Amino acid sequence: MLIRPATDDDDDAIAGILMPIIAAGETYALPRDMTRAEALAYWRSPSHHVHVAEGPEGIVGTCYIRANQSGGGHHVANAAFAVRQGSKGVGRQLCAHALDIARQLGFSAMQFNFVVSTNTRAIALWQSFGFAIVGTLPGAFRHPAQGLVDAYVMFRAL
Incomplete structure (x- = not known):
């Protein structure tokens, strides 16, 4: 599997992965009726x-890496992942890649701000990469x- 920077030519594939996930409303705190244009603008933010x-078989997953905060929190990365349903092992490869890219960009840690507790497969995956649950936001997501x-x-240090 090749993991590479996205290009504009990838937008249809990215949207094809994102839109069902957003519409399901089970893992991202995004409006379930988000349009394709809004979803791509969010995911492909500058x-x-x-x-x-x-x-x-084509593009089966996508991720982004960014600074979690600005100013004094700019050294901590944040990332998000989306994988085509039915794909096996793609999330693991994307996570390993995102951690490498975050290190290359000079980040010293990575933080996921809002992991829905019912997303048990993702939680287990993140924990297998050394992420720890450092906080719980009670009832913060409407499933x-x-x-x-x-x-x-x-959170985990890099």
Whole structure:
């Protein structure tokens, strides 16, 4: 699998991955009725270093890396990931790649600000990479099927 910086030519594939995830409303605190243009503007923000994972069947995942905060928090990276449903191992490869890119960009840590507690596969994956849950936001996410659920802040040094 090739993981590379995204280009404008990747927008259709990125949108094809993002839109079902956003519409499901189970993992991202984004409006479920977000338009394609809004989703791409969010994901492809100029402050984001966007990458795609490309296999024989095309683009199967994407991630972005950015500074978590400005000013005094600019040394901590933040990242987000989206993988085509049914893809195996793509999230793991994207996470390893994002950690490498974050180091190359000079970040000294990475933080996930809002990991929905029901996203147990992602939580287990992040923990396998050394992320720890450092905070719980009780009832901070309105899950479409489960109601109010916790969100976690996860952190690791680079």
